[in-house]
Amino acid sequence: MRNLSKLDQLLANLNQKLPAESSHKEREVDAQEYDSGALMRVNHSGEIAAQALYHGQAVFARNPEVKAHLKQAAAEEHAHLQWCEQRTSELGTHVSRLGPFWYWGSYSIGLVAGMAGDHWSLGFIKETEDQVVEHLQSHLEKLPAEDERSREIVNNMIKDEARHAADAEVAGAKELPALVKEAMRLSAKVMTSLSYKY
Numbered sequence: 205m206r207n208l209s210k211l212d213q214l215l216a217n218l219n220q221k222l223p224a225e226s227s228h229k230e231r232e233v234d235a236q237e238y239d240s241g242a243l244m245r246v247n248h249s250g251e252i253a254a255q256a257l258y259h260g261q262a263v264f265a266r267n268p269e270v271k272a273h274l275k276q277a278a279a280e281e282h283a284h285l286q287w288c289e290q291r292t293s294e295l296g297t298h299v300s301r302l303g304p305f306w307y308w309g310s311y312s313i314g315l316v317a318g319m320a321g322d323h324w325s326l327g328f329i330k331e332t333e334d335q336v337v338e339h340l341q342s343h344l345e346k347l348p349a350e351d352e353r354s355r356e357i358v359n360n361m362i363k364d365e366a367r368h369a370a371d372a373e374v375a376g377a378k379e380l381p382a383l384v385k386e387a388m389r390l391s392a393k394v395m396t397s398l399s400y401k402y
């Protein structure tokens with residue numbers, strides 16, 4: 205676990221410079237402090253990563269039903285990606301310049317999850333989607349109340365991601381070890397912190 209402490213420290217330093225990702229414990233959140241465009245850029249990056257994870261996992265899926273399920277979910281992540289891309293543009297800003305890195309990094313992680321076998325791969329989906337729902341719910345707190353369009357997109361994504369998690373559970377997801385869950389949280393934090401800015 206403490207192998208992760210250096211990364212923890214690095215992220216703590218990074219977060220000091222990025223108000224959007226600061227801990228809720230440290231301060232009261234004022235929605236006005238957050239930039240809608242940057243939040244939607246973060247969500248766009250998340251959807252690139254989600255789609256790439258599913259693509260990677262589908263490569264080694266054994267069961268044809270699991271494979272079909274992964275491809276269907278990837279198509280839904282692609283739709284989310286388009287919603288976020290359009291909204292980011294409407295808000296007058298760019299999508300993350302690190303997009304290819306998010307795609308290929310996540311695709312590689314997806315390959316590894318897929319190689320571990322269908323039940324672990326489904327467990328990985330369940331945990332990913334649970335973490336994504338948590339993340340998106342935090343964005344509902346950060347997005348300005350008047351930004352109804354972004355809030356609607358985030359709400360619609362939450363519904364789909366919760367369904368992805370539930371489907372993976374029904375299909376036989378295994379619970380991942382705590383260390384893996386923690387590593388997933390940290391890598392998501394790297395992506396969200398960097399995408400907010402870049």
Ligand SMILES: [Fe+2]
Binds near residue numbers: 251254284361364365
């Ligand atoms: Fe999604």
Ligand SMILES: [Fe+2]
Binds near residue numbers: 277281333364365368
């Ligand atoms: Fe999803």
